Amino acid sequence: MSTETENRFQTALKEIFSTSATRTVLSVFLGFVVGAIFMVFSNEDVLKAAQYFTARPMDTIAASWSAIADGYSALFRGAIYNYERADDPVAAFRPITETLRFAAPLIAAGLGIALGFRVGLFNIGGNGQLMFGVLWATWISTRVELPFGIHLVVAILMAILGAALLGALVGFLKARTGAHEVIVTIMLNYIAANLLTYFFREESLLRETGGGGTPKSDAPAITAQLPKLLGEDYTLHLGFALAIIAVVVYWWLMERSTIGYRFRMVGHNPHAARTAGINVERTYMYAMAASAAFVGIAAANQALGATSGLSPSVDAGIGFDGITVALLGGSTAPGVLMAGLLFGAFKAGSAPMQVMGLSPEVLGIVQGSIVLFIAAPPLVRAIFRLPKPQKTTVLKDLVKRSSKGEEK
Amino acid sequence: MKLELRGITKRFGSLTANDSINLVVESGEIHSLLGENGAGKSTLMNVLYGLYTADEGEILLDGVAHKFSGPGDAMAAGIGMVHQHFMLIPVFTVAENVVLGNEPTGALGTLNLDVARARVREISDRFGFDIDPDALVEDLPVGAQQRVEIIKALARDAKVLVLDEPTAVLTPQETDELMEIMRGLAKSGTSIVFITHKLREVQAVADTITVIRLGKVVGEAKPTESAADLASMMVGRAVDLEVHKNAPVLGDKGLTVTNLTVVGDRHDKVVDDVSFTVHGGEVLAIAGVQGNGQTELAEALVGLRGVSSGTIHLGELDITASSVREVIDAGVGYVPEDRKKDGLVAEFSIAENLMLNKSFGAPFAKGALIDFANRDRIADELIEEYDIRTPGRDTPAGKLSGGNQQKVVVARELSRDLNLFIASQPTRGVDVGSIEFIHERIIQTRDAGKPVVIISTELDEVAGLADRIAVMYRGRIVGIVDATTSRETLGQMMAGVSA
Numbered sequence: 001m002s003t004e005t006e007n008r009f010q011t012a013l014k015e016i017f018s019t020s021a022t023r024t025v026l027s028v029f030l031g032f033v034v035g036a037i038f039m040v041f042s043n044e045d046v047l048k049a050a051q052y053f054t055a056r057p058m059d060t061i062a063a064s065w066s067a068i069a070d071g072y073s074a075l076f077r078g079a080i081y082n083y084e085r086a087d088d089p090v091a092a093f094r095p096i097t098e099t100l101r102f103a104a105p106l107i108a109a110g111l112g113i114a115l116g117f118r119v120g121l122f123n124i125g126g127n128g129q130l131m132f133g134v135l136w137a138t139w140i141s142t143r144v145e146l147p148f149g150i151h152l153v154v155a156i157l158m159a160i161l162g163a164a165l166l167g168a169l170v171g172f173l174k175a176r177t178g179a180h181e182v183i184v185t186i187m188l189n190y191i192a193a194n195l196l197t198y199f200f201r202e203e204s205l206l207r208e209t210g211g212g213g214t215p216k217s218d219a220p221a222i223t224a225q226l227p228k229l230l231g232e233d234y235t236l237h238l239g240f241a242l243a244i245i246a247v248v249v250y251w252w253l254m255e256r257s258t259i260g261y262r263f264r265m266v267g268h269n270p271h272a273a274r275t276a277g278i279n280v281e282r283t284y285m286y287a288m289a290a291s292a293a294f295v296g297i298a299a300a301n302q303a304l305g306a307t308s309g310l311s312p313s314v315d316a317g318i319g320f321d322g323i324t325v326a327l328l329g330g331s332t333a334p335g336v337l338m339a340g341l342l343f344g345a346f347k348a349g350s351a352p353m354q355v356m357g358l359s360p361e362v363l364g365i366v367q368g369s370i371v372l373f374i375a376a377p378p379l380v381r382a383i384f385r386l387p388k389p390q391k392t393t394v395l396k397d398l399v400k401r402s403s404k405g406e407e408k
Numbered sequence: 409m410k411l412e413l414r415g416i417t418k419r420f421g422s423l424t425a426n427d428s429i430n431l432v433v434e435s436g437e438i439h440s441l442l443g444e445n446g447a448g449k450s451t452l453m454n455v456l457y458g459l460y461t462a463d464e465g466e467i468l469l470d471g472v473a474h475k476f477s478g479p480g481d482a483m484a485a486g487i488g489m490v491h492q493h494f495m496l497i498p499v500f501t502v503a504e505n506v507v508l509g510n511e512p513t514g515a516l517g518t519l520n521l522d523v524a525r526a527r528v529r530e531i532s533d534r535f536g537f538d539i540d541p542d543a544l545v546e547d548l549p550v551g552a553q554q555r556v557e558i559i560k561a562l563a564r565d566a567k568v569l570v571l572d573e574p575t576a577v578l579t580p581q582e583t584d585e586l587m588e589i590m591r592g593l594a595k596s597g598t599s600i601v602f603i604t605h606k607l608r609e610v611q612a613v614a615d616t617i618t619v620i621r622l623g624k625v626v627g628e629a630k631p632t633e634s635a636a637d638l639a640s641m642m643v644g645r646a647v648d649l650e651v652h653k654n655a656p657v658l659g660d661k662g663l664t665v666t667n668l669t670v671v672g673d674r675h676d677k678v679v680d681d682v683s684f685t686v687h688g689g690e691v692l693a694i695a696g697v698q699g700n701g702q703t704e705l706a707e708a709l710v711g712l713r714g715v716s717s718g719t720i721h722l723g724e725l726d727i728t729a730s731s732v733r734e735v736i737d738a739g740v741g742y743v744p745e746d747r748k749k750d751g752l753v754a755e756f757s758i759a760e761n762l763m764l765n766k767s768f769g770a771p772f773a774k775g776a777l778i779d780f781a782n783r784d785r786i787a788d789e790l791i792e793e794y795d796i797r798t799p800g801r802d803t804p805a806g807k808l809s810g811g812n813q814q815k816v817v818v819a820r821e822l823s824r825d826l827n828l829f830i831a832s833q834p835t836r837g838v839d840v841g842s843i844e845f846i847h848e849r850i851i852q853t854r855d856a857g858k859p860v861v862i863i864s865t866e867l868d869e870v871a872g873l874a875d876r877i878a879v880m881y882r883g884r885i886v887g888i889v890d891a892t893t894s895r896e897t898l899g900q901m902m903a904g905v906s907a
Contacts, residue, residue, distance in 0.1 A: 256777055256778060257776045257777055257778065258767045258768070258772075258773045258776055258777065258778055259776060261760070261767055261778055262767060264756075265753055265756070265764065268753045268754070268755045268756065269749070269752075269753045269754070269755075271749045271750050272749070272750055272751060272752060272753050272764065273753075273764075274712065274732065274750075275710075275712060275732065275742070275744055275750040275751065275765075276732075276736075276764040276765035277731070277732040277733035277735075277736045277737075277765050278732075278733075279731070279733070
């Protein structure tokens with residue numbers, strides 16, 4: 001890939017990350033508006049009422065309003081607090097704990113992808129790294145017997161190490177051969193996914209003891225399961241604590257440490273970094289490994305947070321959702337935390353919505369719209385009439401250069 | 409064609425880049441627009457060329473008001489522009505480049521290059537350009553490429569020609585040739601706007617001079633004014649154009665380069681068997697036209713570029729194969745030629761930029777942690793000492809003016825224990841005030857007994873700073889001469905003639 005396209009990509013990233021908090025919040029709001037429109041147009045009552053719209057327009061409007069209200073109140077009940085079960089505190093508070101449980105791997109993976117972004121790397125391979133981490137962790141959790149306590153720690157470390165190794169491989173190929181990390185990570189996604197399926201299918205490897213032909217693993221040994229945080233009534237486990245620790249580590253690494261300083265330097269301007277004596281290639285390698293290590297914490301959540309056997313779809317697309325979380329969170333530690341919680345809420349809320357007879361797909365549309373609005377800042381600015389932000393010098397130069405090019 | 413700009417005002421947010429500027433260029437006149445970087449010259453010309461729309465004011469050509477919404481309109485009205493950086497496609501021929509965007513076509517839309525060739529030949533003959541329409545642009549020397557740009561404008565019937573810093577890339581001889589061409593064009597009725605900050609050229613060729621400072625016209629002048637007067641008009645205060653320094657006190661051998669050969673990106677020898685020595689307490693300037701291997705030489709010295717053969721010694725230490733970090737640790741300070749690309753991280757704050765190559769240990773780091781207290785304290789000290797004009801140490805470097813950005817780089821590099829200081833184009837794109845300051849600092853470094861290497865394409869700078877001058881041409885050192893050598897001799901050496 002030429003340096004010109006690299007620069008364009010980095011410029012696009014800069015544009016996205018210069019997003020102000022205001023614009024992010026507005027983008028989230030707009031995402032919900034788009035979701036509301038979808039709910040209105042997919043609701044049967046609304047469509048029925050619309051047939052006699054000219055005669056009684058209020059019916060259509062009322063039906064629309066109740067469709068939106070039903071949808072988002074179901075999301076609230078599913079993701080935060082179930083007020084319909086206020087009589088039973090355990091059931092009423094369960095949704096918020098579910099949100100936290102779903103958010104944990106999203107936060108961890110989001111941090112990983114975000115780290116890549118800060119160094120100017122687009123790690124699309126989160127899913128592959130996650131699966132590779134799951135493979136190692138599952139090996140430890142189902143095939144190795146270790147004492148209580150140690151077993152879990154080793155399994156978590158192996159999830160992180162496994163993912164990090166795959167990330168380091170990407171960095172190594174980029175540094176040594178110039179292979180672009182986007183291509184390499186996409187390909188490794190296929191390889192890791194199929195490798196995991198193979199391991200789950202082969203009896204001599206990880207297949208469920210006494211299991212049939214479907215690829216599935218044993219449940220992790222009790223000693224290797226992430227313990228429940230709030231007792232047996234809730235499924236929320238230690239994985240969430242790991243994610244919070246990861247947020248703090250990420251913040252410390254990127255904002256306080258010299259390693260993160262050099263990561264950011266390479267991300268902003270690899271030429272200046274090289275001139276300043278930084279080994280840029282090696283930095284890419286370390287950064288890819290570090291990026292994948294955070295994804296490994298998501299792998300630990302998926303592999304060790306389960307109480308039953310794992311299937312090859314254990315990744316749940318978290319490696320890809322991590323990209324969205326990182327973008328929405330502006331690649332900062334608090335941003336990724338908030339974005340992860342939001343998307344965790346979507347995951348937790350989608351089942352109750354389905355129960356209500358509402359399409360859970362609407363949440364996917366809301367998610368997609370949010371990122372779309374964030375990636376297209378002029379759109380949000382136009383809708384809310386926000387002032388144009390100060391352009392970075394890089395952008396200004398680019399604009400200048402492209403307008404000069406037009407004269408030819 | 410007579411060009412008149414009336415009350416042109418252009419604002420960018422709170423910044424007024426052009427403040428009701430009036431400018432009259434008579435038909436057949438060479439009108440020089442003189443001003444520092446950032447004075448608003450380029451903005452004004454971009455308004456004229458339709459790239460920007462003025463907030464106020466009007467553009468008149470032969471008394472008729474025009475509104476340009478793009479370069480196409482400006483070109484159609486008879487305005488041609490030659491940019492500092494050429495807008496040519498290297499792998500196309502001269503004729504192809506000239507008609508690009510305005511191609512003569514035959515039946516079925518096929519390109520008719522004969523028309524183009526004839527046009528190039530006609531213009532080339534009329535003004536004595538000596539350009540072959542079928543030559544590939546990449547094979548032409550820089551001066552000839554610039555003439556292709558001028559032909560491009562003339563082929564579109566430009567009656568007003570704007571030349572933006574046209575001599576920056578030329579040898580002194582090519583500059584003289586360009587001035588001949590400008591006079592010829594003016595005689596045939598073309599009006600020329602000549603943008604520059606080089607006083608000598610203004611005095612040589614301009615009919616009228618308009619001086620711009622901080623977006624305003626500060627006055628008109630005749631080319632007969634003294635350089636010092638023009639400079640003080642440009643800067644707004646009395647300027648000392650001389651670099652004051654005492655005779656050098658030579659120390660031990662600082663830098664010894666022996667038979668150094670460097671292979672460039674295109675697998676050609678960009679530095680070819682170069683040898684020289686710089687003693688402590690001496691400034692060696694490497695002069696030459698841009699693109700003759702000076703950049704690559706500097707990069708090889710600091711470890712950014714591999715060496716094919718030869719050796720580099722810093723005192724007794726062999727740094728030929730050292731990495732950039734090892735060279736930095738050996739005490740080499742380096743101001744790169746392109747500060748925005750190689751010298752600074754625009755998004756980083758001044759404080760962060762001041763520790764760019766010092767993040768591995770004290771005082772900026774404590775273990776793996778940035779020592780924020782030390783960082784901020786040192787940043788404040790350097791901002792004070794180097795007179796960096798900024799609201800504070802947390803301001804992103806990209807928001808500073810060119811001169812202040814350069815002071816950040818110079819401050820960072822000079823605030824270490826140095827055994828060698830290398831500065832490439834130390835004052836390019838820097839305002840006159842900062843130039844004085846940076847030159848002073850370079851001489852101070854020399855007087856402190858350090859060996860200093862300056863790479864510059866500006867002969868004035870070379871002559872002012874250097875104790876000895878090495879002239880590079882096509883990767884070789886044509887000769888190393890005394891700083892008192894005449895400009896004519898240096899000019900010939902820059903064109904490859906041995907002294």
